[in-house]
Amino acid sequence: MLEELPLALDRDASEPLSVQVADGLRAAATSGLLRASDRLPxxxxxxxxxxxxRTVVASAYDQLHAEGWLEGKRGSGTYLTTAPAAAPAPNHVAADPDLEGVGYDLLPGAPCVEAIDRPAWRRAWRAASDQPPVIRKDRAGEPEYRAAVAEHLLRHRGLSAGSDTVVLATAGTSSAVGELAAALLRPGDAVAMEEPGYQRAAGALLAAGIRVLPVPVDAEGLRVDDLPSNIKAVYCTPAHQFPLGARMPAARRVQLVEFARRTGVFVIEDDYDGELRYDTAPLPLLAAMAPDVIVHLGTTSKILSPVLGVGWLVAAPWVAAAVLEHRDRTGTSPSPAGQRVLAELAAHGDLARHLRRLRRALPPRRELVVTELRRHGLTVVGDDAGSHVVVPLPTAEAEQRAVDAAAARGVVLDGLARHHLSAQHDTRAAPPSTFGIALGYAAPSSHDLRAAVPIAAECLAEVATRQPARPSAAPARS
Incomplete structure (x- = not known):
């Protein structure tokens, strides 16, 4: 490593060469190029x-020894012993002295890692690492992973994948949306998506040159009657609309499938947290109803951890063939590492056990959040599922005041305004029209959740008014 360090000497300078050597080594340590325990030549x-x-270098080493940067180990060599501490991660400064330096994350979309069985997690990683290194990646995904996903979907989502559909590994939902856009659409084509909706999916489409047309949602999810006619595809989250939390009922699902078949478009069904339902049995997936026009997407980032970096796509053979052709052209495919870990978790029953733990762990968290919010006179909307709830607010100003007030007390909240196309991607689109807070309750530890929710509730109550608030999504059930 030291051979690559920029240790240049200026023989015409007034500083002795030994000082220059010491200064160079000290700078390498303080900048991180050298780290504690690195062995010097x-x-x-x-x-x-x-x-x-040699006297020049020995003198430099002696100086650094005296300053405490180096130590010599008999028979081993000279080692760097001191390196600067890593810069602390920024925290929101809390007004309450008891919360000084604490940052509580109540953003939606993060998993409940507290529910992960750590011994099972470590076993899966060890078992995955014991497998031989990959020479050439299978662009469709590791066979064991695809088999595990098919079994998972059958047992937990009621989708029989593999008869008239193909399961492919993906690098996650946003990546899969980008692949579908590149494989099936042309620049300039239009895709309809929910407004407000998942803006990373919108970003993936826009990056592929696709036009994104926002479509409003209501208490039953995407409003199919408002779908434009000049589109090639529809992106939606029917099981648990993101971010408002509505569940698309059976009648509207049938309406959406009929629209797709009548117009020749395909529907991207993002089932980002469909496993996280604990109030009632989930409705059948769109992909189970109409595999000919539905492309089903799932991910491990909400049920386990984004560190795996994998998800799945289930679609008709012609869709899968187009995606694989795109991967061959571009040389892209998801990493096998996360696939192997999930396959190991599934093979030993740890994945199923983890989902059962999640379904036991999340309802009390949700109840804590809903109870506290309602105790402050706040309205809570969204289905009894997933890992976040929504508190509607009347205006953009009220939303921003709530976010700022919570941040000042060390709690990070997520406003709904940013989940509109115009807020992140296209200023020509209609301005945000739905305001409020999407409050996640899965990511914090149980202790942090109990500390953060009362603060969030107080901040929201301070800005909420009695005038009618949007969105009009399905009210949460107690």
Whole structure:
């Protein structure tokens, strides 16, 4: 490593060469190029490399020894012992002295890692690492992973994948949306998506040159009657609309499928947290109803951890073939590492056990949040599922005041305004029209959740008014 360090000497400078060597090594340590416990070359070897006498380097080493940067180990060499501490992660400064320096994350879309069985997690990673290194990746995904996903979907989502559909591994939902856009659409084509909706999916479409047309949602999710006619595809989250939390009922699902078949478009069904339902049995997936026009997407990032970096796509053979052709052209495909870990978790029953733990762990968290919010006179909307709830607010100003007030007390909240196309991607689109807070309750530890929710509720209550508030999504059930 030291051979690559920029350790240049200026023989015309007034500083002695030994001082320059010491300064160079000290700068390498403070900048992170050298780290604590790194072994330095012998004084003879470094002197040879720099073209100076051994006395110069020995003098520099002596100076750094005296300052406490280096230590010598008999028979082993000279080591760097001190390196600057990593810069602390920024926290929201809390007004309450008891919360000084604390940052509570109540953003939606993060998993409940507290529910992960750590011994099972470690076993899966060890078992995955024991497999031989991959020489050439299978662009469709590791066979064991695809088989595990098919079994998972059958048992937990009621989708029989593999008869008239194909299961592919993906690098996650946003990546899969981008692949579908590149494989099936042309620049300039239009895709309809929910407004407000998942803006990373919108970003993936826009990056592929696709036009995104926002379509309003109501208490039953995407309003199919408002779908434009000049589109090639529809993106939606029917099981648990993101971010408002509505569940699309059976009648509207049938309406959407009929629209797709009548107009020749395909529907991207993002089932980002469909496993996280604990109030009632989930409605059948769109993909189970109409595999000919539905492309089903799922992910591990909400049920386990985004560190795996994998998801899945289930679609008709012609869709899968187009995606694989795109991967062959671009040389892209999801990493096998996360696939192997999930396959190991599934093979030993740990994945199923984890989902059962999640379904036990999340309802009390949700109840804590809903109870506290309602105790402050706040309205809570969204289906009894997933890992976040929504508190509607009347205006953009009220939303921003709530976010700012919570941040000042060390709690990070997510406003609904940013989930509109015009807020993140296209200023020509209609301005945000739905305001409120999407409050996630899965990511914090149980202790942090109990500390953060009362603060969030107080901040929201301070800005809420009695005038009618949007959105008009399905009210939460107690």
């Amino acid at each position: 012998s004084s003879r070897a470094l002197a040879r490399r720099l073209g100076v006498s």
